[in-house]
Amino acid sequence: MMTRLSVVLPAKNEAAAVGATVARLRALLPEAEVVVVNDGSSDATAVVATEAGARVVSHPYSKGNGAAIKTGARAAGGDVIVFMDADGQHDPADIPRLLALIEAGHDLVVGARQKGSQASVGRGLANGFYNRLASWMTGHRVEDLTSGFRAVRADKFREFLYLLPNGFSYPTTSTMAFFRAGYSVAYVPIHAARRIGQSHIRLLRDGTRFLLIIFKIGTLFSPLKIFAPIALVLFSLASFWYGWTWVHTGRFTNMSALLYTGSVMVFLMGLISEQITALMYRGRD
Template identity: 30%
Template structure:
């Protein structure tokens, strides 16, 4: 069975066209899960009308706008398919590329990511920041893709069922699945100009992307051993502080020089305190990791209504 998960936020004009295109491409056992992320333009009413006529269409409606990550996470949690396809609701992703993703998945891959090689977006505000972000993400995570931002992807569902997504982590799903040993491929897909509505993204998200990259690096490499990060840095600070203090003691005791007014004394004290705090943070982080693995009940969204689910 195939599940198509589509987050939608204020896409009333695009939904009927997208639904029609999907039904022409999909056949057999499938479901289409639309997640209305708190739309205010009548998107839910359009989705509700479609779902009442087609039981293969499922609709989840959030009480408010939680963001694309929460919408995709809700879709993953309710999907019943062995394969999950994700795509945007703005018609810029092409449903006709879905068979290409599935064909590549059949070659033994666990995740197939789309690459919008001929992207129909403004260069300075969208394409250039995306190129830079994709290069940085690939270097930091070790998962080399041309287009992390392309929502059109195909996943084996077992990869997604164990993931917990928060913040804006949806764009890092290929890197997050690396922890599970996923085999990842990338294929060129089509990209169309937006016909209706306006983009929900801009250059202002760059800072958030950079911070998320650091978080993904931590989750991939150190989530099970946070002490290695905080403890190592803390040990460096503590060692530098103690060495500086030892030098000052040598100057005071053997050279009989005054050290009270030296900036090095203050720096050594601050370095020692920073080291102790970082090591303590590492210990606390280790305890939090153990709590994290024992309690996984909360979800980062509240559902208002469900249809056909």
């Protein structure tokens, strides 16, 4: 184990599971600092976590999973931080496997959930799509983009706190930020158990959020890889429509002009977004 290790658990109304999770961490990693971020819970989460041996940092009201992660990262005193769920999904026994790759020189190690670990078929399909999209964007195989079980070098993770959203998509944002910055990312296969208690994710409420993740993947790494294909499709449609109308009516239509204009605008938006992304990371340096 690293000389200084912190384990951060964001928790909202997890009184049923957080005590057992903290107890296992204290037994397996007695030298590690365990920080539970109580995100405005209405139950006894803070009390149970404290009694189990964790240091509890509480939000006065619920700010979101990502906000809890940022609070935990700021409060943690370790050189390496392990983030994991407090609901019993992640096995503390897997932590040494993540730390072994950190010690081998990686900056971020993600616990990649294997088949049968997804909460639902729909979510598994969505995560598979995100993984393939992120792999295409980065040019590296991304095995689990949205896993919240990960070990990071604390100083490098804190560089990107300003990028992290307050909601649930912090794993996506942090992974793509590490790739963009040229840091080393690795994966360790894990099995996630069924959570204890009710999930805070709702399909209808969070459907738009998952859709926005797709665009966030692009804007955090290389926006032009998202905008350029869209511009090409619009340009191709414009050319096809122009050819069809010229053959049948002998004229250039307003629809062709609209599609050509749209393709140019989308491409220029991609170029501008690419420059903004470059400046964002240059500011970090």
